[in-house]
Amino acid sequence: xxxxxxxxxxxxxxxxxxxxxxxxxxxxxxxxxxxxxxxxxxxxxxxxxxxxxxxxxxxxxxxxxxxxxxxxxxxxxxxxxxxxxxxxxxxxxxxxxxxxxxxxxxxxxxxxxxxxxxxxxxxxxxxxxxxxxxxxxxxxxxxxxxxxxxxxxxxxxxxxxxxxxxxxxxxxxxxxxxxxxxxxxxxxxxxxxxxxxxxxxxxxxxxxxxxxxxxxxxxxxxxxxxxxxxxxxxxxxxxxxxxxxxxxxxxxxxxxxxxxxxxxxxxxxxxxxxxxxxxxxxxxxxxxxxxxxxxxxxxxxx
Numbered sequence: 313x314x315x316x317x318x319x320x321x322x323x324x325x326x327x328x329x330x331x332x333x334x335x336x337x338x339x340x341x342x343x344x345x346x347x348x349x350x351x352x353x354x355x356x357x358x359x360x361x362x363x364x365x366x367x368x369x370x371x372x373x374x375x376x377x378x379x380x381x382x383x384x385x386x387x388x389x390x391x392x393x394x395x396x397x398x399x400x401x402x403x404x405x406x407x408x409x410x411x412x413x414x415x416x417x418x419x420x421x422x423x424x425x426x427x428x429x430x431x432x433x434x435x436x437x438x439x440x441x442x443x444x445x446x447x448x449x450x451x452x453x454x455x456x457x458x459x460x461x462x463x464x465x466x467x468x469x470x471x472x473x474x475x476x477x478x479x480x481x482x483x484x485x486x487x488x489x490x491x492x493x494x495x496x497x498x499x500x501x502x503x504x505x506x507x508x509x510x511x512x513x514x515x516x517x518x519x520x521x522x523x524x525x526x527x528x529x530x531x532x533x534x535x536x537x538x539x540x541x542x543x544x545x546x547x548x549x550x551x552x553x554x555x556x557x558x559x560x561x562x563x564x565x566x567x568x569x570x571x572x573x574x575x576x577x578x579x580x581x582x583x584x585x586x587x588x589x590x591x592x593x594x595x596x597x598x599x600x601x602x603x604x605x606x607x608x609x610x611x612x613x614x
Protein backbone atom coordinates (compact mmCIF):
# COMPACT_ATOMS: atom_id res chain seq x y z
CA UNK A 313 0.00 0.00 0.00
CA UNK A 314 1.02 3.59 -0.33
CA UNK A 315 0.28 6.72 1.53
CA UNK A 316 0.78 8.52 -1.62
CA UNK A 317 -0.24 8.37 -5.08
CA UNK A 318 2.33 9.90 -7.23
CA UNK A 319 5.42 8.53 -8.77
CA UNK A 320 7.39 9.10 -6.65
CA UNK A 321 5.07 10.66 -4.07
CA UNK A 322 3.07 9.75 -1.18
CA UNK A 323 -0.24 10.76 0.00
CA UNK A 324 0.91 11.92 3.32
CA UNK A 325 -1.56 13.73 5.49
CA UNK A 326 -1.77 12.76 9.15
CA UNK A 327 -5.12 11.33 10.00
CA UNK A 328 -5.63 11.45 13.76
CA UNK A 329 -8.29 13.79 15.08
CA UNK A 330 -5.74 15.26 17.48
CA UNK A 331 -2.08 16.11 16.82
CA UNK A 332 0.14 13.09 17.29
CA UNK A 333 3.61 14.47 16.63
CA UNK A 334 5.59 17.64 16.13
CA UNK A 335 4.63 17.46 12.45
CA UNK A 336 1.02 18.22 13.36
CA UNK A 337 1.97 21.48 15.08
CA UNK A 338 2.06 24.19 12.38
CA UNK A 339 4.26 26.28 14.64
CA UNK A 340 6.42 23.42 15.90
CA UNK A 341 10.18 23.74 16.09
CA UNK A 342 12.52 26.69 16.27
CA UNK A 343 14.82 26.31 13.28
CA UNK A 344 13.27 27.93 10.21
CA UNK A 345 14.43 27.40 6.65
CA UNK A 346 14.97 30.38 4.41
CA UNK A 347 11.47 29.80 3.03
CA UNK A 348 9.87 30.19 6.43
CA UNK A 349 8.88 26.69 7.57
CA UNK A 350 10.30 24.80 10.52
CA UNK A 351 13.18 22.59 9.43
CA UNK A 352 13.12 20.50 12.60
CA UNK A 353 9.51 19.46 12.03
CA UNK A 354 10.71 16.76 9.63
CA UNK A 355 11.37 13.50 11.48
CA UNK A 356 14.10 11.76 9.49
CA UNK A 357 14.54 8.93 12.00
CA UNK A 358 11.10 7.41 11.49
CA UNK A 359 9.70 6.01 8.25
CA UNK A 360 6.99 8.07 6.57
CA UNK A 361 4.46 6.90 4.00
CA UNK A 362 5.34 9.65 1.51
CA UNK A 363 9.01 8.83 1.57
CA UNK A 364 8.45 5.05 1.52
CA UNK A 365 6.43 5.56 -1.64
CA UNK A 366 9.19 7.73 -3.03
CA UNK A 367 11.83 5.08 -2.36
CA UNK A 368 9.85 2.18 -3.83
CA UNK A 369 9.19 4.06 -7.05
CA UNK A 370 12.77 5.22 -7.52
CA UNK A 371 12.59 8.74 -6.14
CA UNK A 372 15.18 10.64 -4.14
CA UNK A 373 13.27 12.24 -1.27
CA UNK A 374 13.70 9.54 1.37
CA UNK A 375 15.89 8.64 4.35
CA UNK A 376 17.40 5.34 5.57
CA UNK A 377 14.34 4.54 7.70
CA UNK A 378 12.12 4.88 4.63
CA UNK A 379 14.40 2.69 2.54
CA UNK A 380 14.41 0.00 5.23
CA UNK A 381 10.61 0.10 5.37
CA UNK A 382 10.27 0.00 1.59
CA UNK A 383 12.54 -3.02 1.31
CA UNK A 384 10.61 -4.84 4.03
CA UNK A 385 7.23 -4.09 2.46
CA UNK A 386 8.30 -5.06 -1.05
CA UNK A 387 9.67 -8.30 0.33
CA UNK A 388 6.24 -9.06 1.77
CA UNK A 389 4.46 -8.13 -1.47
CA UNK A 390 6.67 -7.90 -4.58
CA UNK A 391 3.77 -6.37 -6.54
CA UNK A 392 3.82 -3.23 -4.38
CA UNK A 393 5.56 -1.03 -7.01
CA UNK A 394 3.07 -2.17 -9.66
CA UNK A 395 0.20 -1.29 -7.34
CA UNK A 396 1.65 2.16 -6.63
CA UNK A 397 2.22 2.98 -10.29
CA UNK A 398 -1.31 1.86 -11.18
CA UNK A 399 -2.75 4.18 -8.56
CA UNK A 400 -0.77 7.11 -9.93
CA UNK A 401 -1.92 6.30 -13.46
CA UNK A 402 -5.53 6.23 -12.26
CA UNK A 403 -5.16 9.74 -10.87
CA UNK A 404 -3.80 10.95 -14.20
CA UNK A 405 -6.68 9.41 -16.16
CA UNK A 406 -9.32 10.65 -13.73
CA UNK A 407 -8.06 14.23 -13.86
CA UNK A 408 -7.82 14.12 -17.64
CA UNK A 409 -11.41 12.86 -17.81
CA UNK A 410 -12.60 15.60 -15.49
CA UNK A 411 -10.91 18.32 -17.52
CA UNK A 412 -11.58 16.96 -21.03
CA UNK A 413 -14.96 15.29 -20.81
CA UNK A 414 -16.61 16.72 -17.70
CA UNK A 415 -15.39 20.27 -18.36
CA UNK A 416 -14.15 20.83 -14.82
CA UNK A 417 -11.87 23.84 -14.35
CA UNK A 418 -11.45 23.78 -10.56
CA UNK A 419 -9.78 21.09 -8.47
CA UNK A 420 -9.37 20.58 -4.72
CA UNK A 421 -6.70 17.94 -4.09
CA UNK A 422 -6.60 16.44 -0.60
CA UNK A 423 -3.43 14.78 0.67
CA UNK A 424 -1.25 15.93 -2.18
CA UNK A 425 2.03 14.28 -1.24
CA UNK A 426 5.58 14.79 -2.48
CA UNK A 427 5.32 16.50 -5.88
CA UNK A 428 6.43 14.91 -9.11
CA UNK A 429 5.66 15.76 -12.70
CA UNK A 430 3.08 15.59 -14.09
CA UNK A 431 1.39 17.14 -11.08
CA UNK A 432 -2.40 17.40 -11.04
CA UNK A 433 -2.40 21.00 -12.29
CA UNK A 434 -0.11 20.08 -15.17
CA UNK A 435 -2.55 17.40 -16.31
CA UNK A 436 -5.58 19.69 -16.00
CA UNK A 437 -3.89 22.75 -17.50
CA UNK A 438 -2.60 20.73 -20.46
CA UNK A 439 -6.28 20.32 -21.34
CA UNK A 440 -7.55 23.69 -20.11
CA UNK A 441 -4.87 26.29 -19.30
CA UNK A 442 -7.32 28.27 -17.17
CA UNK A 443 -7.75 25.41 -14.67
CA UNK A 444 -7.36 26.29 -11.00
CA UNK A 445 -6.02 23.87 -8.41
CA UNK A 446 -5.76 24.00 -4.62
CA UNK A 447 -3.40 21.43 -3.11
CA UNK A 448 -3.83 20.38 0.54
CA UNK A 449 -1.42 18.52 2.79
CA UNK A 450 -0.10 18.84 6.32
CA UNK A 451 3.31 17.28 5.74
CA UNK A 452 6.28 19.65 6.16
CA UNK A 453 8.10 17.79 3.38
CA UNK A 454 5.33 18.62 0.93
CA UNK A 455 5.42 22.26 1.98
CA UNK A 456 9.19 22.26 1.54
CA UNK A 457 8.86 20.92 -2.01
CA UNK A 458 5.68 22.81 -2.89
CA UNK A 459 7.25 25.11 -5.50
CA UNK A 460 6.63 22.34 -8.01
CA UNK A 461 2.92 22.61 -7.22
CA UNK A 462 2.74 26.36 -7.74
CA UNK A 463 4.10 26.73 -11.27
CA UNK A 464 0.75 27.45 -12.88
CA UNK A 465 0.03 28.57 -16.41
CA UNK A 466 -0.58 32.34 -16.71
CA UNK A 467 -4.25 31.67 -17.44
CA UNK A 468 -4.78 29.37 -14.45
CA UNK A 469 -3.82 29.40 -10.81
CA UNK A 470 -2.54 27.04 -8.12
CA UNK A 471 -2.39 27.42 -4.36
CA UNK A 472 -1.20 25.33 -1.42
CA UNK A 473 -3.03 24.94 1.90
CA UNK A 474 -1.22 23.42 4.85
CA UNK A 475 -4.05 21.67 6.69
CA UNK A 476 -5.16 18.29 8.02
CA UNK A 477 -7.94 16.58 6.07
CA UNK A 478 -9.38 15.40 9.40
CA UNK A 479 -10.22 19.03 10.12
CA UNK A 480 -12.24 19.88 7.00
CA UNK A 481 -13.18 23.35 8.23
CA UNK A 482 -9.53 24.40 8.21
CA UNK A 483 -9.42 23.51 4.53
CA UNK A 484 -12.74 25.01 3.49
CA UNK A 485 -12.14 28.24 5.41
CA UNK A 486 -8.54 28.69 4.24
CA UNK A 487 -8.00 32.05 2.52
CA UNK A 488 -5.89 30.35 -0.15
CA UNK A 489 -8.84 28.18 -1.13
CA UNK A 490 -11.38 31.00 -1.10
CA UNK A 491 -9.08 33.22 -3.18
CA UNK A 492 -8.42 30.50 -5.76
CA UNK A 493 -11.68 28.57 -6.20
CA UNK A 494 -15.19 29.85 -6.86
CA UNK A 495 -17.43 27.55 -4.82
CA UNK A 496 -20.38 28.74 -6.83
CA UNK A 497 -19.02 26.76 -9.79
CA UNK A 498 -18.32 22.99 -10.02
CA UNK A 499 -15.18 21.68 -8.32
CA UNK A 500 -13.53 18.29 -8.58
CA UNK A 501 -12.59 16.96 -5.15
CA UNK A 502 -9.73 14.46 -5.48
CA UNK A 503 -8.94 12.16 -2.54
CA UNK A 504 -6.37 9.74 -3.88
CA UNK A 505 -4.80 6.91 -1.86
CA UNK A 506 -5.17 8.43 1.57
CA UNK A 507 -8.34 7.21 3.30
CA UNK A 508 -6.71 3.87 4.13
CA UNK A 509 -4.75 5.90 6.69
CA UNK A 510 -7.99 7.28 8.19
CA UNK A 511 -9.18 5.01 10.98
CA UNK A 512 -12.82 4.41 11.87
CA UNK A 513 -12.64 6.55 15.00
CA UNK A 514 -11.95 9.58 12.80
CA UNK A 515 -14.84 8.83 10.35
CA UNK A 516 -13.48 8.99 6.82
CA UNK A 517 -17.00 9.05 5.37
CA UNK A 518 -17.92 12.09 7.40
CA UNK A 519 -14.73 13.89 6.37
CA UNK A 520 -15.34 13.31 2.65
CA UNK A 521 -19.00 14.33 2.98
CA UNK A 522 -18.03 17.51 4.80
CA UNK A 523 -15.59 18.43 2.03
CA UNK A 524 -18.25 17.74 -0.62
CA UNK A 525 -21.00 19.61 1.21
CA UNK A 526 -20.22 23.18 0.06
CA UNK A 527 -19.46 22.13 -3.53
CA UNK A 528 -22.32 22.85 -5.96
CA UNK A 529 -24.26 20.49 -8.19
CA UNK A 530 -22.11 19.37 -11.09
CA UNK A 531 -19.05 18.92 -8.89
CA UNK A 532 -17.20 15.60 -8.84
CA UNK A 533 -15.50 13.26 -6.39
CA UNK A 534 -12.52 11.19 -7.55
CA UNK A 535 -11.14 8.69 -5.04
CA UNK A 536 -8.91 5.66 -4.71
CA UNK A 537 -9.43 3.48 -1.65
CA UNK A 538 -7.15 0.81 -0.23
CA UNK A 539 -8.45 -2.76 -0.04
CA UNK A 540 -7.27 -6.27 0.76
CA UNK A 541 -9.96 -7.92 -1.36
CA UNK A 542 -7.65 -9.23 -4.06
CA UNK A 543 -4.48 -10.24 -2.23
CA UNK A 544 -5.55 -10.53 1.40
CA UNK A 545 -2.51 -12.29 2.79
CA UNK A 546 0.09 -10.16 1.02
CA UNK A 547 -1.65 -6.86 1.69
CA UNK A 548 -2.21 -7.79 5.33
CA UNK A 549 1.53 -8.34 5.70
CA UNK A 550 2.28 -4.95 4.15
CA UNK A 551 -0.29 -3.34 6.45
CA UNK A 552 1.44 -4.93 9.44
CA UNK A 553 4.74 -3.39 8.31
CA UNK A 554 3.09 0.03 8.18
CA UNK A 555 1.44 -0.47 11.58
CA UNK A 556 4.77 -1.50 13.11
CA UNK A 557 6.03 1.94 12.08
CA UNK A 558 3.10 3.77 13.67
CA UNK A 559 1.10 4.03 10.42
CA UNK A 560 -1.96 1.84 11.01
CA UNK A 561 -4.31 1.21 8.09
CA UNK A 562 -8.02 0.75 7.60
CA UNK A 563 -8.43 -1.29 4.42
CA UNK A 564 -11.97 -1.43 3.02
CA UNK A 565 -14.08 -3.98 1.17
CA UNK A 566 -15.82 -3.15 -2.10
CA UNK A 567 -19.06 -2.39 -0.25
CA UNK A 568 -17.24 -0.14 2.21
CA UNK A 569 -15.46 1.68 -0.62
CA UNK A 570 -18.78 2.19 -2.43
CA UNK A 571 -20.19 4.05 0.60
CA UNK A 572 -17.98 7.05 -0.18
CA UNK A 573 -20.08 7.60 -3.31
CA UNK A 574 -23.54 7.31 -1.75
CA UNK A 575 -25.85 9.92 -3.24
CA UNK A 576 -23.52 10.59 -6.20
CA UNK A 577 -23.80 9.49 -9.82
CA UNK A 578 -20.93 7.16 -10.68
CA UNK A 579 -19.16 7.68 -13.99
CA UNK A 580 -18.74 4.51 -16.05
CA UNK A 581 -17.30 1.98 -15.32
CA UNK A 582 -18.26 2.76 -11.72
CA UNK A 583 -16.23 1.50 -8.78
CA UNK A 584 -13.47 -0.84 -9.92
CA UNK A 585 -9.83 -1.63 -9.32
CA UNK A 586 -7.81 1.39 -10.35
CA UNK A 587 -6.11 -0.29 -13.31
CA UNK A 588 -9.54 -1.09 -14.79
CA UNK A 589 -10.90 2.46 -14.61
CA UNK A 590 -10.92 3.71 -18.23
CA UNK A 591 -7.52 2.29 -19.24
CA UNK A 592 -6.05 4.35 -22.06
CA UNK A 593 -3.43 1.95 -23.40
CA UNK A 594 -0.50 4.12 -22.36
CA UNK A 595 1.03 1.34 -20.28
CA UNK A 596 2.36 -1.86 -21.80
CA UNK A 597 2.59 -3.51 -18.39
CA UNK A 598 0.34 -6.52 -17.91
CA UNK A 599 -1.37 -6.03 -14.58
CA UNK A 600 -2.96 -8.86 -12.65
CA UNK A 601 -5.93 -8.16 -10.41
CA UNK A 602 -4.08 -9.64 -7.43
CA UNK A 603 -1.34 -7.04 -7.91
CA UNK A 604 -3.69 -4.12 -7.22
CA UNK A 605 -5.01 -3.24 -3.76
CA UNK A 606 -6.96 -0.09 -4.58
CA UNK A 607 -10.51 0.64 -5.71
CA UNK A 608 -11.11 3.77 -7.73
CA UNK A 609 -14.08 5.73 -9.02
CA UNK A 610 -15.23 9.13 -10.22
CA UNK A 611 -18.74 10.36 -9.43
CA UNK A 612 -20.82 13.49 -10.09
CA UNK A 613 -22.74 15.39 -7.44
CA UNK A 614 -26.38 15.78 -8.61
